[in-house]
Amino acid sequence: MNPQNGAPAAPPTQPQNFGHGAPQGYSFQYSACNGRRKALLIGINYFGQRGQLRGCINDVKNMSGYLNSHFGYKREDMVTLTDDQHNPMSQPTKANILRAMHWLVKDARPNDSLFFHYSGHGGQTKDTDGDEDDGYDEVVYPVDFRTAGHIVDDEMHRIMVQTLQPGVRLTAIFDSCHSGSALDLPYLYSTSGVLKEPNLAKEAGQGLLGIVSSYARQDIGGMISTAGSLFKKVTQGDSVYKKNLRTKTSPADVIMWSGSKDSQTSADASIQGEATGAMSWAFITALKKNPNQSYVQLLNSIRDELQGKYNQKPQLSCSHPLNTDLLYVM
Known part of the structure; x- marks a missing residue:
């Protein structure tokens, strides 16, 4: 891609220093995203439960179709867990979700591109290990959360982030309430591409x-x-x-798009007559309109799609310092 024509530059292939006084040799690596592709997509409408949602299963259908047609994710390399499926292994129970998370990251190699998408209820619970600025961990609610309990951000980070090698990309989208830091990634970016300081407490200790x-x-x-x-x-x-x-830093290339700040809810919307999560819809729409955007351009494009319709503010966070002017790849 030619930077002369104003298109964003592709990610560098060599290891990058963390900087900020991190130990010598403590580096991360961007993924070229030209290796194997795997995706895990979870959509929960909570049929017959209080707080039933309408758009989450549609989000998974839309996202899997989009990944397949635009990004070359093969159907056989995607796991979808939705609560309209008859096979008990495909139900988004807590046990199935955790098992599928392990499947997603298993045997990942540098330049692989993993994709995780969750559309469903999210919430907060008291932080027990002192790693959250606001005293609350972010959680997601499996279909059987009333009996099996929720899944905490610390556990999702441990399974899906900590295990990854340098140069492995994990793109995560959380279309759920209170999801700003649902993967506990330390580097949070503003719409001007600037690192937001308050979240850095996550980084270190x-x-x-x-x-x-x-x-x-x-x-x-x-x-x-x-x-x-x-x-x-x-x-x-x-x-x-x-x-x-x-x-919570990682030498892997972990990027998260979340539907809202930790303090916000995410809309279960109706767009062009179809029930859908506002964030999932905005992500696909923004990329379809222009596939060659930088990270900061895409963050702004997603926000523009939601502007005036919803109050939620999508967030971009990363496991390493991110040059937000680079081309967004996945």
Whole structure:
């Protein structure tokens, strides 16, 4: 793709430094998304339950059709869990969802492109491990949540993010309420492509936060002293691997689009006579109109589709520092 004609540049192929004073050699890698493709799509209408939804199964049908026709995801490499299917293994129960999440990331190699889509009820629960700024973990509700319970963001992060190698892409779309940080990704971007500082508390707890905050405030003195103490910690055998287990950063290429901020609800809408999740619809519509957008352009395009119709503010977050001017690929 030629940058001269104004089209965004493709992602670089070599490892990228985290920067922000992260340990030497702590790097991530963008995915070229030219390897194997797998998708997991979950749509739950909660038939016959209080709070029944109408558009979630349609979202899965629309998304799977779109992935198949525009991005080359083969039907046999997609798992769809919806509560209108007769096969018990295809019901979006808690056990089936967790099993399918493990299937999605199994044997993933660099430059593979994995896709996760959830349309259903989302909510919040008290945070028990102290990794949430607002004191609440984000959760999704399987069809059997009344008996089996919900699935917490920490668990989804552990299964689908922590296990991935550098250069593996996971694109996740959460079309659910309170989903802004549903995968606990530390880097949250604004519509101008700027890193939003408040979410950086997610990133670290391990000394990186001080560095990134100083960096965001351009406080170089603070940066050096924090980096110094972190460097000491790292050189005293605090290996990147162990550190990685304790923070929410990842050397893989994990991108999440969420239908709303953590504090917001997401609309179960009716568009052109069809029940649909507003976020799922806006994502497909924005990309169909222009497949060659940068990350920040796509975030704005999605917001434009919803503008004036819905209050929700879709969010873009990432497992690593993201150059939002690069071409969006998946």
